Amino acid sequence: xxxxxxxxxxxxxxxxxxxxxxxxxxxxxxxxELEGKTFYDTRIVxxxxxxxxxxxxxxxxxxxxxxxxxxxxxxxxxxxxxxxRLGFDYGISDNVSIGIGRSSNEKTGDVFFKARLLRQxxxxxxxxxxxxxxxxxxxxxxFVDDGRENKFEHRLAYTHQVLIARKWNExxxxxxxxxxxxxxxxxxxxQKNDIISIGAAARYVASKRFTFSLEYYHALPDMLxxxxxxxxxxxxxxxxxxxxxxxxxxxxxxxxxxFFIGENTGSWADGDVRFGFNITRDFKIKGRKSx
Amino acid sequence: MKYSLAFITLVMSSLLxxxxxxxxxxxxxxxxxxxxxxxxxxxxxxxxxxxxxxSVSLEMIQRGNELIHFGRxxxxxxxxxxxxxxxxxxxxxxxxxxxxxxxxxxxxxxxLDYAREMDIxxxxxxxxxxxxxxxxxxxxxxxVKYGGLVEKAKNSLEGSIQLCAEVCSQGRTLKQWEIxxxxxxxxTLDLKxxxxxxxxxxxxxxxxxxxxxxxxxxxxxxxxxxxxxFGELPESKSEGYKGLEGNPVNGKIIYELGCQHCHREKxxxxxxxxxxxxxxxxxxxxxxxxxDLSIYEIIxxxxxxxxxxxxxxxxxxxxxxxxxxxxxxxxxxxxxI
Numbered sequence: 001x002x003x004x005x006x007x008x009x010x011x012x013x014x015x016x017x018x019x020x021x022x023x024x025x026x027x028x029x030x031x032x033e034l035e036g037k038t039f040y041d042t043r044i045v046x047x048x049x050x051x052x053x054x055x056x057x058x059x060x061x062x063x064x065x066x067x068x069x070x071x072x073x074x075x076x077x078x079x080x081x082x083x084x085r086l087g088f089d090y091g092i093s094d095n096v097s098i099g100i101g102r103s104s105n106e107k108t109g110d111v112f113f114k115a116r117l118l119r120q121x122x123x124x125x126x127x128x129x130x131x132x133x134x135x136x137x138x139x140x141x142x143f144v145d146d147g148r149e150n151k152f153e154h155r156l157a158y159t160h161q162v163l164i165a166r167k168w169n170e171x172x173x174x175x176x177x178x179x180x181x182x183x184x185x186x187x188x189x190x191q192k193n194d195i196i197s198i199g200a201a202a203r204y205v206a207s208k209r210f211t212f213s214l215e216y217y218h219a220l221p222d223m224l225x226x227x228x229x230x231x232x233x234x235x236x237x238x239x240x241x242x243x244x245x246x247x248x249x250x251x252x253x254x255x256x257x258x259f260f261i262g263e264n265t266g267s268w269a270d271g272d273v274r275f276g277f278n279i280t281r282d283f284k285i286k287g288r289k290s291x
Numbered sequence: 292m293k294y295s296l297a298f299i300t301l302v303m304s305s306l307l308x309x310x311x312x313x314x315x316x317x318x319x320x321x322x323x324x325x326x327x328x329x330x331x332x333x334x335x336x337x338x339x340x341x342x343x344x345x346s347v348s349l350e351m352i353q354r355g356n357e358l359i360h361f362g363r364x365x366x367x368x369x370x371x372x373x374x375x376x377x378x379x380x381x382x383x384x385x386x387x388x389x390x391x392x393x394x395x396x397x398x399x400x401x402x403l404d405y406a407r408e409m410d411i412x413x414x415x416x417x418x419x420x421x422x423x424x425x426x427x428x429x430x431x432x433x434x435v436k437y438g439g440l441v442e443k444a445k446n447s448l449e450g451s452i453q454l455c456a457e458v459c460s461q462g463r464t465l466k467q468w469e470i471x472x473x474x475x476x477x478x479t480l481d482l483k484x485x486x487x488x489x490x491x492x493x494x495x496x497x498x499x500x501x502x503x504x505x506x507x508x509x510x511x512x513x514x515x516x517x518x519x520x521f522g523e524l525p526e527s528k529s530e531g532y533k534g535l536e537g538n539p540v541n542g543k544i545i546y547e548l549g550c551q552h553c554h555r556e557k558x559x560x561x562x563x564x565x566x567x568x569x570x571x572x573x574x575x576x577x578x579x580x581x582x583d584l585s586i587y588e589i590i591x592x593x594x595x596x597x598x599x600x601x602x603x604x605x606x607x608x609x610x611x612x613x614x615x616x617x618x619x620x621x622x623x624x625x626x627x628i
Contacts, residue, residue: 034556036556036563036565036567037563054557056377094557170565170567170568207573208569208570208572241562242561282561284377284378286377287362287363287374287375287376287377287378289361290557291380291559
């Protein structure tokens with residue numbers, strides 16, 4: 001196994017980018033009206049959308065990913081196997097959210113922070129929405145005793161993303177997700193600690209209650225080595241009062257960035273596709289400053 | 292790793308600090324030099340009502356203003372109060388400005404014209420403007436339907452404020468100083484002589500007449516209560532209210548100043564009613580539905596707070612939205628697609 005080499009320069013660059021974005025945000029004029037929701041929910045399929053929780057709203061997310069459908073009837077096309085993530089997101093303000101979750105996949109806990117820095121406006125105003133996302137995932141599985149000195153930080157993986165989205169019209173929205181994933185410890189020397197990936201997503205509003213969604217993460221060349229694959233998922237969102245149901249098929253088992261960006265083993269070409277769903281429920285925890 | 296953790300912590304803590312402290316923006320209005328109707332009435336011998344406050348300070352008015360507009364304020368002990376309600380502010384359902392051109396009549400059509408002219412919301416609740424000049428609050432069908440629940444509120448403005456906080460807004464019980472602060476703010480919304488369309492004829496009637504006659508004359512110029520009549524659904528939703536033809540121009544105004552007041556992005560309701568075809572199609576498809584997805588049912592019946600989902604929509608009484616106006620709204624929804 002390869003020990004993590006501290007990539008100080010990358011982190012400094014990250015801070016610099018963040019500061020630049022924050023400065024840009026401050027400099028935005030308020031031309032035009034705020035555009036409506038770019039995506040139904042804060043998740044597209046596995047990954048984050050530019051949307052953030054309303055202030056004082058806690059979102060409870062139950063997410064399941066089942067086994068591969070190519071397991072056949074014996075495995076009930078994957079339904080006999082299930083991975084779950086339970087998560088809570090909370091809106092500190094309308095533009096800043098934090099979250100915590102726990103996945104059964106590798107007994108992984110995760111926390112994240114998300115800030116909406118730009119919001120698309122109509123009539124010649126800001127043309128895009130932009131959200132910063134940073135998350136930490138901690139693997140909970142017991143270390144296999146291989147003689148190495150195991151430290152807590154070996155469990156950790158970090159993800160930073162800039163989510164850039166545009167609502168083109170009342171039906172179509174798209175999003176780009178330049179992502180940086182850093183894992184303190186990887187499986188073997190063939191794996192890279194740092195992975196840069198570009199995600200792309202889209203939603204199409206079919207009706208008031210239903211939308212179609214697509215999400216794809218593509219690692220830059222030579223970033224992923226065997227047996228890992230890029231992640232692709234297709235889904236349908238069903239919005240009801242207070243709930244959003246998201247049903248989808250994808251090749252990723254994991255529901256945190258560490259897995260679907262860097263450690264996804266499923267392949268669409270081999271029929272290694274899984275059914276999954278996210279169910280979200282919003283709870284108002286406290287009042288908001290604005291009406 | 293240390294750097295990553297430090298970075299995350301720095302970013303999170305700086306944004307947390309920035310968003311925890313509440314900064315209230317106080318609405319600043321020019322003081323209108325006008326004659327208070329209450330002062331006119333008191334000077335003619337009208338007894339002061341139970342909700343009259345002898346001693347009012349600027350701090351009380353400020354706190355009352357903030358409680359009404361922001362749902363919380365800074366208590367006399369210097370600490371932020373809890374929000375009155377997690378779901379609503381008082382101004383979710385009530386205006387704080389004059390909303391009827393003629394205060395002596397109930398006319399939702401003229402009220403809508405006035406709302407369009409003044410660009411004010413078209414809401415279910417009565418405006419707080421002039422609320423201290425009224426003599427009863429929960430009236431008519433509210434008493435018939437809710438009985439004992441509104442008993443204490445019907446004849447008491449203090450009771451009405453408390454009922455609104457606890458039940459209507461699904462919030463908490465107000466402390467006495469909060470109710471007094473709200474009353475202090477309400478007294479700044481006392482009707483003024485200029486609100487009553489005062490004419491030379493009225494002025495003439497105020498001379499060479501007895502105090503009682505003057506009192507009566509002033510009182511005829513505004514309603515002492517907001518009448519409340521609960522409307523019915525049309526016999527057939529597909530045909531709508533019999534004999535009424537909708538006007539989509541008025542319907543659009545109702546949609547914008549009424550529906551979208553709460554059904555907006557990050558609004559009181561989870562159901563966003565934007566101007567998209569998908570939304571208008573959905574509304575159109577459900578016009579004849581049974582249940583609260585039909586505009587007839589949601590406007591005339593509203594919804595109820597339920598365990599786990601306490602947000603609800605109060606209905607519009609006939610005085611707040613006429614049957615004709617519902618047909619106008621329907622006409623807009625059907626014609627806008």
